[in-house]
Amino acid sequence: MRFSFQGILFSCIFALITGCNSTAPKVVEDAAPGVLACSVGDQAAGRVIQVEVWRGREDSLSEYGVARVCQRLQEVSRQLWAQGVNFRFEVLGTVQIHTGLGRANNHLMQSIQATQGQLKLVIVDAIAQCGDAAGYILGCTPQLGRPVLYAKKHDPYNDLAPEWVIWAHEMGHAAALYHPDAPGMDTVPERIMTYMPLPQSTVLADYESANFAQLGSIVNTPRMHAAMGSRQGSVPRINAEQLLPLVKEAGPHGVSLSQLTHLDDAALLTLGKLLETSLGAVSAAASQSPGLPVLINALVVLGELGKREAQAYVRQYLRRQSGAETLNIRLYGLQALGRGQQRHPTEESLTFLAQSSEEKFWCAEGQESAQDCASLAEAARDALHDAQSRP
Ligand SMILES: [Zn+2]
Secondary structure (H helix, E strand, C coil), rough: CCCCCCHHHHHHHHHHCCCCCCCCCCCCCCCCCEEEEEEEEECCCEEEEEEEEEEEECCHHCCCCCCHHHHHHHHHHHHHHCCCCCEEEEEECEEEEEEECEECCCHCCCCCEEECCEEEEECCCCCECCCCCEEEEEECCCCCCCCCEEEECCCCCCCCCCCHHHHHHHHHHCCCCCCCCCCCCCCCEEEECCCCCCCCEECCHHHHHHHHCCCCCCCCCCCCCCCCCCCCCCCCCCCCHHHHHHHHHCEEEECCCCCCCCCCCCHHHHHHHHHHCCCCCCCCHHHCCCCHHHHHHHHHHHHHHHCHHHHHHHHHHHHHCCCHHHHHHHHHHHHHHHHHHCCCCCHHHHHHHHHHCCHHHHHHHCCHHHHHHHHHHHHHHHHHHHEEEEE
């Protein structure tokens, strides 16, 4: 990994100017729609980006009030200011709470339309899909150059990049920027727009800074794999041997599925190697777990693309897990199995989803909390709904 001198330098300049103890922005917690809730960033800047914020109704998202959002936007504007991007964010109204925004997928993401001159930021519990990609996804801009972006609730244990980096990265997509790198090529980890943002991914290239001047506007772009931010046609098919490393090295946009649709069950089931490492607390392998994001990516690829055998594996995997620490992976797995039915429907999986839509399916052995049983049953109902709809 390259050491980013540039990033350090900018941080130092930033600290000199703003002082090391950055102050929390002043916020109005219950601002009415259209009324200023906070103004953060360069107050002398001529360019103002108006922001509307939504979040799902889930309890897990309750910390995303105006204070947290404004704090994070302040971090974004300060970091970008140090790189020649001068604007301030004006958050209008309080955070709007909507039902159905918990676990975002492509269908749901069509429900919020871009408005010229306004950035819409939607905080969700999970992003199950982003265009062609699925898996553990931190941020999604459904259409390049459109000022609507989705950010997953930050998980400090599993999400490597700081939240402001992910938000700034998605804003880059909203301002029509794509990735300068991709899996399998030399990466540029110091850049915000790398496909794999890390803590050191804090630098914008000059042309990228210029693009940020358009943030909030609707920008017409050449046709691209919008959500992935890569040029269309640039995602090559991969072979069976490349599958495991690809799933392990997927970045915060998850795994692009179109490059995998030709793989058969035997190839997909090699991902079982990853999933089995998370099992058996007594085995030494438990400490070598590849981490939750990789496990989720593996299970989601099996669920989305698997035929009979791979789907049987996913159903069995979902059945034999229990406990709060595996809740998240099971929620992702159920959704993937549901969407997978649009490609390869099987009686067994449809029956499984129908049965597991009942809370008692998960609660029968008494190992789950009532709340987790309810979450799993709800995810199974959503998955069954996806399974029965047209792709
Ligand atoms: Zn991206």
